[in-house]
Amino acid sequence: MASTSDHSAVPSKATTGTWGRRALLGLFLGMLIVLLLVDGFTTKTVGSSGVGSTAATHSRLQGSQPVFVTNGHGGLVSRMPAPDKRIALSFDDGPSPEWTPKIAAILRAEHIPATFFEVGSQVVRYPNVTAMLHRYGFELGNHTFTHVDPSALPSWEAQLQVALTESAISGITGVKPRLVRPPYSSTTEAVTPAQERAWGALASHGYVISLANYDTEDWARPGVGTILSNVLNSPGIRRGEGGIVMMHDAGGNRSETVAALPKLIAALRARGFQFTTVSGIAGIPRSVAEVPASGGERMRGSAFDAMLALAGLVTNWLTRLVMLVTILVGLRMLAGLLLARTQRARVRHLPIDSDYTPGVSILVPAYNEEIGIERAVRSLAGSRYAGEMEMIVVDDGSSDGTAAIVQKLAAQGAGLERMRLLRQANAGKAAALNRALAASRHEIIVTVDADTVFEPDTLALLVQRFADPSVGAISGNTKVGNRRGLIGRWQHIEYVMGFNLDRRMYEVLGSTPTVPGAIGAFRRRALADIGGVSGATLAEDTDVTLDIGRAGWRVVYESRARAWTEAPSTVKALYRQRSRWAYGTIQSMWKHRRALFSAEEGGRGARAVLAIALFQVLLPLTAPLIDLFAIYSIVFLDPMPILAFWVAFNVFQLVLAVVAFRLDGESMRPLWALPLQQFLHRQISYLVVYDSLISALLGSRLRWRHSERTGEVEMPETA
Secondary structure: OOOOOOOOOOOOOOOOOHHHHHHHHHHHHHHHHHHHHHHHHHHOOOOOOOEOOOOOOOOOOOOOOOEEEEOOOOOEEEOOOOOOOEEEEEEEEEOOOOOHHHHHHHHHHOOOOOEEEEOHHHHHHOHHHHHHHHHOOOEEEEOOOOOOOHHHOOHHHHHHHHHHHHHHHHHHHOEEEOEEOOOEOOOHHHOOHHHHHHHHHHHOOOOEEEOOOEEOOHHHOOOHHHHHHHHHOOHHHHOOOOEEEEEEOOOOOOHHHHHHHHHHHHHHHHOOOEEEOHHHHHOOOHHHHEEEOOHHHHHHHHHHHHHHHHHHHHHHHHHHHHHHHHHHHHHHHHHHHHHHHHHHHHHOOOOOOOOOOOOEEEEEEEOOOOOOHHHHHHHHHOOOOOOOEEEEEEEEOOOOOHHHHHHHHHOOOOOHHHEEEEEEOOOOHHHHHHHHHHHOOOOEEEEEOOOOEEOOOHHHHHOHHHHOOOEEEEEEEEEEOOOOOHHHHHHHHHHHHHHHHHHHHHHHHOOOOOOOOOEEEEEHHHHHHOOOOOOOOOOHHHHHHHHHHHOOOEEEEEEEEEEEEOOOOOHHHHHHHHHHHHHHHHHHHHHOHHHHHOOOOOOHHHHHHHHHHHHHHHHHHHHHHHHHHHHHHHHHOOHHHHHHHHHHHHHHHHHHHHHHHHHOOOOOHHHHHOHHHHHOHHHHHHHHHHHHHHHHHOOOOOOOOOOOOOOOOOOOOOO
């Protein structure tokens, strides 16, 4: 967590417009949403295999041959089939990477031509299988794009289903199939008036509608014997009548189809049947059944295939990424829970040595803090601390009455006489801290934001662990002092769970990335080792903490040392603050990246940089992807697993929150707002990371912005 106090400073580079950054972010998320929608609608809305009712419906087409063209008035006219003893084997619902090659291998081994009616979404997913069928000379037909009954769609949508499949096949093979088999069709006896009208509309665009004479019903997996019987024992086959046999090469487990196919071929040959394609049965030239695509049509088809392939690739990648991130988030939450309890067990019995009272210099950088500065310095002056103490307030070019208030207070006594005021032109928070550091005289340095209120015993508790000479910095426990509204409650929960619970974990791991500017303590020698406070980033507290860790010092957390600070009270203010934190954190991570590869600095710096990269950059970057995938799953997949996961996540998070609040001695009442965090506060947390990362990649610099204060910090009477 970066400091809550903002100082004005001049940016070193031109700032890229906010709208420009957000436009890039919107473009990225928009493209991702489009790709997910494309993949969802084209691959996750595919109908199941099956046929319509085979019971007689007194269709006008009953008794007709199964191949139809338009009569020129939107109706259908049956084409006279080829002479008897000619059979066309046809396969629906493919291509399948598992079953189609096996069926094709059997047909090639037996030198049998066949027609494959392909589903467009499957063609896009498995283009190599379609290319293989075309290369081996099999005839290709159109089975709509998502295996949907055209009669259940508006005319334009039914036409689009066929056109998209035609485009997908032409992009891969260079031919446009004109044979169409409507899904859920079987023989002419089962055609309803609605289907006849829908198919007539398709035929009016030059397509040839192909049903079947013999339906194996292999889609239902009735057994190899039943599949064979449905053809060989049919009256037409017994009379020696040829026609079209309907089978399936995809849409489920087709092992029975694969097993039945050689037996069916052998039995039909034994009865004197000859094999041809559907176009051969209908007496249509192959060049009419498969029309060569023009160069432009093939280019459009290839582009269409490429877009859908990209959508599928992105969705598959996203699925794996979400699974990985989910595991990491779960492990992190579990590790945070266990390690926080470990830290608590280690430090809860540490004695408070009333004789350990090193001299303390308190540094308070201030810029336009007239609302809260008096309460802040009075709380510091009221500290119950037996050792020597001095307060140095640096007015960093304030344009309000900050300096006058401090001067007036310094003359009042009651501990305030130990406060000194230094004034300088506005140069930023890091410069103000360094100015105060240079003027200070004690070994222990405590930094405090000008809107922060200390409890009376905070200072004495904060410095206790400096008795260990290996400790270079100590993080105090920052509390949200304005937690009445929903935004305040969310930040209160976040501070207790996400900041203070994490600091317990980081102490055990030796990877603390940030000592907050609101309440942090440093050993002067540690600051000297790193050359003071760096102004190279917008998160000077993270930058300093990483420097100290890389220098070999330990960074620990003292939960008993509490300070109350004012958090942003509006969405706009919260977004502005978190943008600065995120940008400064990314700057600090990049600045200290070499710690990951240095064997000379010990492991603390490397672990801290790694913690920032994983938990403050990479995981927030994946958060919107998880949200998008959750919506995708609810819309296109079974919603129950994702809803169950969401409930489980919130239950586990609630358990984590209860533990964190107990460790911090907090009331559980604000936790009713925890589930609501998922719908605004969480989105702000990851959007600022995207915004800041884009700014960093574009080489822009965010500038310090002063946070508007309300002075609404409330500290419990028991504090």
